[in-house]
Amino acid sequence: MTFKLLSGLALFCALAILLHAAETPQASLLILGKSDQTLSIVDPATLKVIAQLPAGPDPHEVIASEDGRIAYISNYGGGSYNTITVADLLAQKVLPVIDLGALRGPHGLTFVAGKLWFTAEGAKVVGSYEPTTQKIDWVLGTGQDRTHMIYVFPSLNPIITTNVSSATVTLIEKTNVANRGPGGPPSAAASNPARANWTETVIPVGKGSEGFDVSPDGKEIWVANAQDGTISMIDIAAKKVIQTLDANVRGANRLKFTVDGKLALVSSLGGSDLVIFDRLTRKEVKRIKVGHGAAGILMQPDGSRAFVACTPDNYVVAIDLKSLEVFGKITAGKNPDGLAWAQRK
Numbered sequence: 001m002t003f004k005l006l007s008g009l010a011l012f013c014a015l016a017i018l019l020h021a022a023e024t025p026q027a028s029l030l031i032l033g034k035s036d037q038t039l040s041i042v043d044p045a046t047l048k049v050i051a052q053l054p055a056g057p058d059p060h061e062v063i064a065s066e067d068g069r070i071a072y073i074s075n076y077g078g079g080s081y082n083t084i085t086v087a088d089l090l091a092q093k094v095l096p097v098i099d100l101g102a103l104r105g106p107h108g109l110t111f112v113a114g115k116l117w118f119t120a121e122g123a124k125v126v127g128s129y130e131p132t133t134q135k136i137d138w139v140l141g142t143g144q145d146r147t148h149m150i151y152v153f154p155s156l157n158p159i160i161t162t163n164v165s166s167a168t169v170t171l172i173e174k175t176n177v178a179n180r181g182p183g184g185p186p187s188a189a190a191s192n193p194a195r196a197n198w199t200e201t202v203i204p205v206g207k208g209s210e211g212f213d214v215s216p217d218g219k220e221i222w223v224a225n226a227q228d229g230t231i232s233m234i235d236i237a238a239k240k241v242i243q244t245l246d247a248n249v250r251g252a253n254r255l256k257f258t259v260d261g262k263l264a265l266v267s268s269l270g271g272s273d274l275v276i277f278d279r280l281t282r283k284e285v286k287r288i289k290v291g292h293g294a295a296g297i298l299m300q301p302d303g304s305r306a307f308v309a310c311t312p313d314n315y316v317v318a319i320d321l322k323s324l325e326v327f328g329k330i331t332a333g334k335n336p337d338g339l340a341w342a343q344r345k
Contacts, residue, residue: 022050024089029298029307030071030340031316032059033333039073039087040332041342044300047318047328051092056085063109063116064089064342065131071342072098072109072116079105079122079146084129089342098129103139108150108161119147119161126150126161126172140198142170151214158236162209162223169209169223169232171201171239201239205232211254211297215279216261222279224252224266231255231266231277245282249275253295258321259303267294267308274308276324286324290317298339309336 029042032055039055039062042048055062060076073085075097084098084106098116100106105122115137116129124147127139144163147170151160159172176194206225209232214221221234229250233243251270257263263285266275273287274294291310298307306319307330316336318328 024050024092024342024344026068026344028064028068028089028342028344029330030062030064030089030338030342031309031330031332031336032062032073032296032338033335034059034311034337035334038333039071039085041089041092042330042332044305047330049330049332052333053087053092054085054094055087056083056097057081059085059338060107061109061338062340063111064340065111065116066114066345068342068344070095070131071340072111073338074106074109074118076105076107076121081105082120084109084116084118090344098134100127100136103127103136107148110150110152112152112154113156117150117152117159119150121146121148126159140172140200142172142200144168144170144202148210149212151212153214153218160212160214160221162205162212164208164210164226166202167205167207167209167225169203169205169212169221169234171203171236173199173201175199203234203240205234205241206230206244208252211252211256211266213255213257213264215257216259220279222255222257222264224249224255226250226252226268226270231264233282243282245277247275247277247284251293254297256297256299256306258306259299259301263321265297265306265308267297269293269295269311274319288319288324288326290326291315295337296339298341301341301343307339309339311335311337 031040039053041051056075061074071087075081075083082100082104086095103120103123108119145165177197206228208226212223223232231245231247235242251268264277276285291313293312296309316330
């Protein structure tokens with residue numbers, strides 16, 4: 001065996017050991033790079049990229065399953081694509097895509113009660129996908145333009161969406177209605193189970209309503225309105241806007257509450273600052289310079305840090321939520337946007 005061949009084998013073995021050592025951490029930060037269509041798996045302890053996977057065409061949002069093993073990525077295409085890319089985070093490989101058929105423009109994603117919930121902007125609907133059966137098991141139309149982001153309560157009731165071009169929020173609630181026999185009272189259909197009845201309350205907010213969050217106590221929705229530079233505050237029980245804050249955040253893209261519900265962070269693609277508000281006083285707390293614009297925001301589950309995707313600058317910043325200062329940057333894909341946390345169980 002020649003020296004050259006031995007050297008080659010040694011190099012191959014060394015690379016194999018390094019690749020094997022780069023296993024997906026039990027807790028991982030997921031970052032989407034829109035321009036290079038990648039999903040980066042990042043070790044949050046070191047802020048280093050562990051692996052990169054193909055994310056499919058025009059990836060916008062990402063969410064992990066409750067067991068932290070599978071990632072789902074919406075392939076948006078400005079409302080024209082109809083797939084959700086699926087990735088095995090442990091094996092670090094892409095799985096067969098979810099074909100949504102006529103439901104085009106998937107964007108907002110969340111994973112609740114063992115199901116993937118999504119918006120399909122081109123079809124003006126929200127829906128759910130059952131991974132065990134690999135089928136879409138529920139779809140509901142909103143009748144609103146650009147149904148974009150989604151939040152599902154742990155009880156699956158209510159479901160909330162923002163509708164960018166209609167400048168509205170939709171509050172979707174489920175009730176059970178007794179079946180009736182033909183022309184008869186409910187007792188005439190005693191053998192038939194109650195059916196689900198969905199009601200939708202459409203709440204006008206500011207123009208360009210996109211990024212939003214529900215307060216951890218489940219009482220309020222805060223909506224960042226990109227065109228107005230305002231924040232609409234909705235009382236969920238009253239189903240109406242109770243205050244509109246002149247936040248001066250034009251181009252606002254995302255809004256997220258801290259885990260304790262005390263602060264709200266707002267990113268903007270139209271400015272260099274991440275803007276922080278006190279939820280109780282409704283006052284601005286601080287502006288943190290993060291780059292030339294920002295999009296996705298993610299809170300670390302223990303409440304210690306926030307991650308913000310600085311899309312024009314091709315990095316993600318890590319922010320200490322005690323000092324409210326940037327303490328690190330992650331380079332992971334071009335034009336980062338969607339962020340998610342994967343906690344393996």
